[in-house]
Amino acid sequence: YFTSNTVAFLDGEFVPAERATCGVYAQSLHYGYSVFEGIRAYNTPAGTRIFKAEEHYERLHYSCKCIGLPLEYSVEELTRISYEVLKRNNLNDAYIRPLVFAGTPNMSLKAATTSNLLIAVWEWGKYLGDQSLRLTISPYERPNPKAVPIEAKVGGHYVNSIIASTEAKGRGYDEALLLDMNGYVAEGPGANFFFERDGELYTAPQGSILRGITRNTIIDLAREAGITVHEKFFTPEELRTASAAFMTGTAAEVIGIASVDDVVFEKSFQHSIGGMLAGHYHALVTGQAVSRNASFAEQR
Template sequence: MQYYNQNTKIFLNGEFVHAKSAGIDLFGQSLHYGYGAFEGLRAYNTHNGTRIFKAEEHFERLKKSCESIGLPYRWNNRYLIEQCYELLELNNLRAAYIRPLVFSGSNMHLTSSEDANIMLAAWEWGPYLGQNLLRVNISSYERPNPKSFHIDAKISGQYINSILASTEAIRKGFDEALLLDQDGYVAQASSENLFIEKDYKIYTPPLENVFPGITRQTVIDICKELGIDIIEKKLTVQDVYTADNAFLCGTAAEIIGIKQVDDIVYKEEWEYSIGATIQIKYKNLVLEQENYEVII
């Protein structure tokens, strides 16, 4: 898909510039080593106007991601949120995906950078994995070991792991991959968190080896609000195979059901699942069709 054209503007280091003329530092650590941090937010066209869902949480996580790898973060988050709304207005976007990216300056050494830049971009983007039920497979690639990397941070270079896993899945005829952790337990998809349904209860892997997704926490909050039993526990491949239903969640993907894992097809209809109820509840929240705390 085309993410920008000759009229598209981005926010770059304090000013709005055309995306095509922004340029790139060919000697930056981010380009050579993946030394950068990013976030993904969604703006929704609600009856209250364009609203960015959980903007404060996303930018706070961006700040923590930068701090975890020694990348300077000198911006005020409230200011950045305001610039996101300005960016949407400049590009005439009412509903969009927003991508903040913090990247380093020129540095060929394998040391923390003293300089950092920030970019904000936005484009129209439907649910990342589409809207049809997914066919997923157990990947041959593992989730990075938490002792070797800050897996709770959204770091650019880490997503090579995600690219490899999802590309392998697609080549095998699936839509997405599920990755195991270093102990053989199911961790998450390439860039989404996993929930399974069994005997009217919802289960999800604990945070030890999975990314602390903001949508993941929203799903947990929804379960508690609706009185649905939500249990965080380590899940085996057999747990996933024998589930009644399952779904993935993330800011880009939102909430989407799983039809099949490897050659196991879930027998229960998605529309009658607890996951489908959570999916509807989530959509109502982001569209502000129910009371919910959001950033203006």
């Protein structure tokens, strides 16, 4: 993630990444009380462009609000700083990781009154690779939305993601697929899930998933292409009627799913709606195509 030349933004300053540290008495470290984002910048004909910077930084603000963590920077400031971190590291195609954390020594369970901000960048290929994945239904459920604000991207929620992903890989699968508290398919540990049936797409509705920005982009692109998208609850059993499936996320982009446990999808990703939309997504983020709804933040 960094070398001796890497620069990160920490609390108002651009510092060598190896010196961007936090104390072991930080409240966030003990309780997972932090908020983060995963954003990508792409090399486009018009230069480096952060894809949907505004949406990501609005979600960062929303996540902070959900857990009562202050965030002193506006969406515009966060975007400007992100471009600057990219520039100082000479990166065009990169992953951007903003982290808001409570770094002050504090062992209480009271919401922090101040916060720290890190913005780190690094080169990151497609998080889950290029090959269609073999998924397995996880024995771990997604957190109950009545226990934690599941639509917020909170550090502590990712303990669920880590244990589910590790458990799936331990059984020889590529990744986990998690159900919600009612037994409906929710999402992967770090990506949303879609399946195709009779030329239409299905994905879990909001409520017990992270409302992915890639998910929204794919829904927009599908509808622009005249494809019906249903946001509705479905059980793992229903996947037997699906002909293809894929997952979406900023880090993973759009990735095909070959199977979920013993359900093997008949269509290859390349010949599925997901495969077609992956092409549209790539064209959009790299500035080769425009979409009515999918916006780019202006470079500042």
